[in-house]
Amino acid sequence: MISAISQVNGTEERIRHKLEGFQTKLSQVIERINSYDYWYIKTNHNDIKIQILQTFQVANNYIDEILNYYNGLLEVYLTKASVYSVLPPKNVSELIFSANRKMPSNIRIVQELLLDTRIVENMTHIQVHAYFPIKDITKYTLIHVTPVPKKNMNNTFESIEVSRAFLAIDYNNELYFELDHEEFKDCIQRHEQFLCFPGVVKNMQLNENCIVDQLFKNQTNTKCPTHIFEMSSNIIWKQLCMQNS
Structure with a gap:
């Protein structure tokens, strides 16, 4: 089972921190402006605008990231897409590698053979469960x-x-x-x-x-x-086809 909600929560937390940082920097700028009688002479307008623009761009990037996660969840929920709509293969590989380390040495999760992807939800969480076969390395x-x-x-x-x-x-x-x-x-x-x-x-x-x-x-x-049976008397027996015959 692989849960995507932790990834979404982590992204939301990073957005919150970035927005708090944006608010802090904006407050510092306003405080500095108010501390000068002639702020329009001593303050570099370009520096302020660039700082605000950079912080806004970072916050915008994280918002796009979380939107991509939610779009992936919606795609899985509506169209029965796979877990790879939410998590990139690299992240899935890391989760499977971690799970394999906790399993017996003769058992492995086969990432190449994704069997199913399902959504489990409640009032507070959305989970994506990915089902992979477990391979026993014993050969038959x-x-x-x-x-x-x-x-x-x-x-x-x-x-x-x-x-x-x-x-x-x-x-x-x-x-x-x-x-x-x-x-x-x-x-x-x-x-x-x-x-x-x-x-x-x-x-x-x-x-x-x-x-x-x-x-x-x-x-x-x-x-x-066993079971015993009789063959019809009119059967024509023929030699099996042999190569080069």
């Missing part, structure tokens, strides 16, 4: 489970029933998780890697899975649920 081997039917002696075929089409395995830590087609669609692809959001990560030794047993433990005699 993602497998698309495709059962190959086995031909039986009575011309029937037997195939393993697969409840979820995708299986991710961490061989080193003996962990795995499963994904169905809809969950796989929610994964974010970066080149040849996928950033997925598993619901449950299981231990291979504590949570038996017949497909995992075949892949990890190299067991062939597993009790995987």
Whole structure:
């Protein structure tokens, strides 16, 4: 979660200080003018005008800055824009870097993959919440489970029933998780890697899975649920297409 209200409050505070400084300098000028009987001779009109103009310009710049923040908040609220409408990427990077330092070493916030931006408001505050995925640096081997039917002696075929089409395995830590087609669609692809959001990560030794047993433990005699089916007699078998054939 990233809050933009602190940035806005900080800008307002700087404007207040600048305006107070402007008022102080203006009071000093008026006091000095009143202290001279012949102020129009001893006072440099150009210096006074330049000083007032410079202070006004600084205050005007800070007012423009806070207007930009409020315009960004309005844009996020009305058009579902991203957090970058309020904060520049550099500030977001600094906040994420600070958050990553407080997290376990094997977990990182991925700034490049902004998921959502939402507004939360009450009578006194407006907050912008940015949602980024949290990446576990543990790498899994993602497998698309495709059962190959086995031909039986009575011309029937037997195939393993697969409840979820995708299986991710961490061989080193003996962990795995499963994904169905809809969950796989929610994964974010970066080149040849996928950033997925598993619901449950299981231990291979504590949570038996017949497909995992075949892949990890190299067991062939597993009790995987199967279904048997017959093929039509008029099927024409054809050799698979091979390169350069």
